[in-house]
Amino acid sequence: MSIAMPAAPLVRIINVWKRRGQNLVLKGVDLDAGRGQVVCLLGPSGAGKSTLLRCINALEVADRGTVEVDGAIIGCAMKDGKLYRMRESEVSRQRADIGMVFQNFNLFPHMSVMDNITDAPMRVRGESRAVARDRAQDLLGRVGLAHKADSFPRHLSGGQQQRIAIARALAMSPKLMLFDEPTSALDPHLVGEVLDVIKDLAATGMTMIIVTHEVQFAREIADVAAIMANGVIIEAGEAKEVLTQPSHPISRAFLARSLREGH
Amino acid sequence: MHDGAGLPRDMAQAPEVLAPAHVGRWFGVLFVGLIGAWILHQLLTNPGFQWLVVAQFMLDRRVLAGIGMTLELTVLVMLIGAVLGIVVAVMRLSADPLLGLCAHAFVWFFRGTPVLIQLVFWYNLASLFPELSIGIPFGGPKFYEISATVAISSFTAALLGLGLNEGAYMAEIIRAGLLSVDPGQGEASKALGHRPFQTFRVIVLPQAMKAIVPPTGNQVIGMLKYTSIASVVSLQELMHSVEDIYNRNFETIPLLIVAALWYLILVTILSVGQAYIEKYYSRGWTNSAPAAA
Ligand SMILES: Nc1ncnc2c1ncn2[C@@H]1O[C@H](COP(=O)(O)OP(=O)(O)O)[C@@H](O)[C@H]1O
Ligand SMILES: [Mg+2]
Numbered sequence: 001m002s003i004a005m006p007a008a009p010l011v012r013i014i015n016v017w018k019r020r021g022q023n024l025v026l027k028g029v030d031l032d033a034g035r036g037q038v039v040c041l042l043g044p045s046g047a048g049k050s051t052l053l054r055c056i057n058a059l060e061v062a063d064r065g066t067v068e069v070d071g072a073i074i075g076c077a078m079k080d081g082k083l084y085r086m087r088e089s090e091v092s093r094q095r096a097d098i099g100m101v102f103q104n105f106n107l108f109p110h111m112s113v114m115d116n117i118t119d120a121p122m123r124v125r126g127e128s129r130a131v132a133r134d135r136a137q138d139l140l141g142r143v144g145l146a147h148k149a150d151s152f153p154r155h156l157s158g159g160q161q162q163r164i165a166i167a168r169a170l171a172m173s174p175k176l177m178l179f180d181e182p183t184s185a186l187d188p189h190l191v192g193e194v195l196d197v198i199k200d201l202a203a204t205g206m207t208m209i210i211v212t213h214e215v216q217f218a219r220e221i222a223d224v225a226a227i228m229a230n231g232v233i234i235e236a237g238e239a240k241e242v243l244t245q246p247s248h249p250i251s252r253a254f255l256a257r258s259l260r261e262g263h
Numbered sequence: 264m265h266d267g268a269g270l271p272r273d274m275a276q277a278p279e280v281l282a283p284a285h286v287g288r289w290f291g292v293l294f295v296g297l298i299g300a301w302i303l304h305q306l307l308t309n310p311g312f313q314w315l316v317v318a319q320f321m322l323d324r325r326v327l328a329g330i331g332m333t334l335e336l337t338v339l340v341m342l343i344g345a346v347l348g349i350v351v352a353v354m355r356l357s358a359d360p361l362l363g364l365c366a367h368a369f370v371w372f373f374r375g376t377p378v379l380i381q382l383v384f385w386y387n388l389a390s391l392f393p394e395l396s397i398g399i400p401f402g403g404p405k406f407y408e409i410s411a412t413v414a415i416s417s418f419t420a421a422l423l424g425l426g427l428n429e430g431a432y433m434a435e436i437i438r439a440g441l442l443s444v445d446p447g448q449g450e451a452s453k454a455l456g457h458r459p460f461q462t463f464r465v466i467v468l469p470q471a472m473k474a475i476v477p478p479t480g481n482q483v484i485g486m487l488k489y490t491s492i493a494s495v496v497s498l499q500e501l502m503h504s505v506e507d508i509y510n511r512n513f514e515t516i517p518l519l520i521v522a523a524l525w526y527l528i529l530v531t532i533l534s535v536g537q538a539y540i541e542k543y544y545s546r547g548w549t550n551s552a553p554a555a556a
Contacts, residue, residue: 059454093456108448120457124461
């Protein structure tokens, strides 16, 4: 097993294949994310973006290929040159270091905002309540919701819920953040507040992989952009190039349509 | 746009919206009132009710002992049912086909055979297996052995018969509750690093409780009365105690009223408890924001 060099990317996705029912959803995907890099993943719906993202924290396990985060294979263990799935309890230890933000927020509706944020740090990391609450309050301040600690998710707007979901993920001090269309379920006037929080986060040097339809946002924030269609990455590279002068005809059509739709 | 839009208007000019006249309701009140009056009249004047006898036996030692047994049996049976129900429901929802099959078979059998037969079957287990033992089956060594007639008292027979049956029903109620929780909840929990059991206990089950509590309350109330079936294996619960008394003094109606009143009292208490539990598990789901602290 190789030792991760300082220059080695934090995330390495190597030749990942995934079947879902009759569909081959991922057909040999390679993608890297360097430390501190922001990678934006774009492409038409059904391309396999969510599936790929979910393979990175083993919410789904690939049929073939590997995902490495910080030098460790995710969801599998290599034994005698063969890959074996890990047990769920072992996978959860890996997931604790990877934050994920969902399209539908998925805040826990039966818990207050404070409990949503402090539960995992206390239960998974064994932090004391005082420490966890202090950091939660800090994070709530960072996402501009310091006064909402005692609210319940249902009483908040979609934009507020998504900002809290980001704070909840950050409370675990992850080394990587995954976003699956974080603004797609939001009313247009609430998109900006969530994108601003993500931009602030990028400025802190957090490594992030973001699935998004917001091309303008991706241009501002991404170091690397990758465009996916039909289970393969058809184009990847420096964000400025990929998002302004795409070479693949599908990417060109996709970007033109996205920009026309005013995103 | 209306002339003078935005100017204050005279409220008196706006026709007021009135409720329609409720002619039918007056007939309803009269009808229900008549029936109520008749019931009250019967209760007070029909000598068959024998309220003095009822009062005399309400706090009878044997009746109270019967209530104790009924409550004990209900609590234990529901505990067995809930624990079995959770295990079987989780097995049934698991990805493992063998576990799923076992769970399915359990529900199929214990929901599909009458409780009465199960009770009597357990009570007469001795005729099928005279000796109960723990050890290696098919003739291997035995570590512990006990005579079945000793092990299966009427109480154990009632516990097993009612408990296993209740487990099958609770499994279905709990399974439905677990299925009602958005799968995104479990995923969000896993993504935070919760282990499978933590995800279940902290995130999924509490949300499933919202759908589990009301039918479970129904089950508890049903079970409280259904324990009376254990009188067939001569368990001294409330119904059996009352029967014993009226078999001796022939005051059948008043003693049945004693039992009915007690069941009604217990069910009322349970319903109030259920309302509180339902309120607890709907935390975060009410529409109104909680009062500012
Ligand atoms: N549960 C499922 N069973 C079978 N196919 C699925 C399932 N979920 C998604 N798919 C298919 O997988 C493909 C990729 O889905 P997804 O990763 O969600 O795409 P994207 O996020 O890019 O829109 C789609 O074609 C979709 O139809
Ligand atoms: Mg998707």
